[in-house]
Amino acid sequence: MDKFVITGGTALQGEIPTNGSKNAALPALAAALLTEEPVTLHRIPTVRDIRTMQRLLVDIGCQLEVDGQTVRMHTPAITSPEAPYELVKTMRASSLVLGPLVARSGRARVSLPGGCAIGARPINLHIFGLEQLGARINQAYGYIEAEAPDGLRGATVQFDRITVTGTEDLMMAAVLAKGETVLKNAAREPEVADLADLLTKMGARIEGAGTSTITIQGVDRLRGAEHTIIPDRIEAGTFLIAGAITGGDLSVTECCPDHLGSFVSKLQQAGVEVTQTAPTTLRVRGGNMRSVDMTTEEYPGFPTDLQAQYMALMTQADGIAIIVETIFENRFMHAQELARMGANIRLDGRQAIVAGKHELTGAGVIASDLRASASLVLAALVAKGETVIDRVYHIDRGYEKIESKLAQVGARIRRVD
Numbered sequence: 280m281d282k283f284v285i286t287g288g289t290a291l292q293g294e295i296p297t298n299g300s301k302n303a304a305l306p307a308l309a310a311a312l313l314t315e316e317p318v319t320l321h322r323i324p325t326v327r328d329i330r331t332m333q334r335l336l337v338d339i340g341c342q343l344e345v346d347g348q349t350v351r352m353h354t355p356a357i358t359s360p361e362a363p364y365e366l367v368k369t370m371r372a373s374s375l376v377l378g379p380l381v382a383r384s385g386r387a388r389v390s391l392p393g394g395c396a397i398g399a400r401p402i403n404l405h406i407f408g409l410e411q412l413g414a415r416i417n418q419a420y421g422y423i424e425a426e427a428p429d430g431l432r433g434a435t436v437q438f439d440r441i442t443v444t445g446t447e448d449l450m451m452a453a454v455l456a457k458g459e460t461v462l463k464n465a466a467r468e469p470e471v472a473d474l475a476d477l478l479t480k481m482g483a484r485i486e487g488a489g490t491s492t493i494t495i496q497g498v499d500r501l502r503g504a505e506h507t508i509i510p511d512r513i514e515a516g517t518f519l520i521a522g523a524i525t526g527g528d529l530s531v532t533e534c535c536p537d538h539l540g541s542f543v544s545k546l547q548q549a550g551v552e553v554t555q556t557a558p559t560t561l562r563v564r565g566g567n568m569r570s571v572d573m574t575t576e577e578y579p580g581f582p583t584d585l586q587a588q589y590m591a592l593m594t595q596a597d598g599i600a601i602i603v604e605t606i607f608e609n610r611f612m613h614a615q616e617l618a619r620m621g622a623n624i625r626l627d628g629r630q631a632i633v634a635g636k637h638e639l640t641g642a643g644v645i646a647s648d649l650r651a652s653a654s655l656v657l658a659a660l661v662a663k664g665e666t667v668i669d670r671v672y673h674i675d676r677g678y679e680k681i682e683s684k685l686a687q688v689g690a691r692i693r694r695v696d
């Protein structure tokens with residue numbers, strides 16, 4: 280199993296590019312199931328979760344070709360409307376095929392995702408929404424069986440909780456449903472709006488994506504399309520913190536500054552200098568930081584996927600920072616590992632109290648999930664001495680070759696098998 284060996288203490292300098300967004304690519308790949316015509320997607324990151332989704336699509340009947348960060352897909356027919364447990368247990372976002380399969384073939388058999396390191400993460404809202412659209416749902420043997428032999432019909436779906444993939448799944452189900460669907464209390468994440476852009480290019484009729492009310496007029500069929508995925512705001516945010524925590528001068532290029540509003544303003548409140556130096560470039564210059572409280576929220580609030588990285592940063596700030604995690608019930612696994620490196624963090628339910636500024640020292644630590652592993656890499660970049668991070672397969676799920684990208688701006692990091 281791969282590990283990262285990192286020697287801290289180097290201020291990162293230079294330019295570091297942003298990849299296409301993993302969380303925009305996953306629903307976009309699933310959307311290709313909605314048409315029998317070819318769909319081509321550009322800027323698809325070659326990370327493990329994407330490969331899992333590609334395997335699933337091929338099993339379902341998609342002819343798929345990968346050419347660097349371009350993926351060409353063609354699904355003349357759905358040969359097996361199923362997402363098996365073996366794949367879903369490794370990536371819960373596999374449930375994103377549920378809506379497209381029912382919409383396209385009138386049937387889907389999708390494994391329930393099961394528990395996750397960061398929380399229970401049920402998909403009851405996906406199921407509730409499909410039932411509103413007329414699907415008959417049966418749950419047995421760990422699987423969801425969804426049927427709509429006469430097709431889905433438009434309806435109003437009021438989410439009692441904001442769900443990103445739930446909104447995406449229902450949007451993909453509704454584009455081929457008869458009549459009008461209104462999704463209320465929908466997620467406003469940029470990844471949702473990007474999926475709507477792709478679906479609109481395929482001939483779907485969608486209004487309000489990016490707001491909390493999305494209206495979809497169903498159509499009989501969708502056509503093929505070509506689409507370039509938005510940049511990964513979470514990867515860009517991770518790199519901005521890498522520049523700040525090492526006291527460096529880093530330009531994060533090919534990103535979308537608009538998607539990082541609340542995050543950048545939080546860094547600026549903490550005394551980090553972040554400036555937009557070009558339409559797709561943010562420059563960060565580290566220096567003395569002060570502790571600032573933060574509460575995670577749905578978009579456009581502070582993203583939960585940058586909470587762990589922000590906690591690492593606050594271990595190097597003057598003062599006390601209170602971090603409140605409102606989205607997932609168990610997303611502080613990184614705190615104990617950061618404490619092994621000398622951080623002073625006290626957990627109290629969904630609250631973490633981070634007492635900065637403590638010198639971190641290198642240690643052996645274990646990654647528990649994707650974003651927790653990113654926070655350990657950031658802490659190791661500033662820690663005295665050498666850190667060995669175990670189970671980096673977690674980070675490979677969502678960051679493409681992060682060690683070579685960081686090494687190119689001066690980090691002393693290497694992957695060891």
Ligand code: EPZ
Pocket residue numbers: 302305372398399400401402403404405406440441442443444445583584606607608649650677
């Ligand atoms: C998406 O997950 C992202 N994943 C997550 O990123 C991200 O953390 C999350 O949104 C929140 O921003 C992808 O886009 C592939 P939710 P998702 O449904 O859609 C509860 C990463 O690091 N809920 O918005 O699964 C749920 O338990 C990953 O890249 C229900 O109760 O998250 C959670 O507490 C991690 N029932 C909350 O809502 C449901 O049916 C928000 O979850 C659905 C969700």
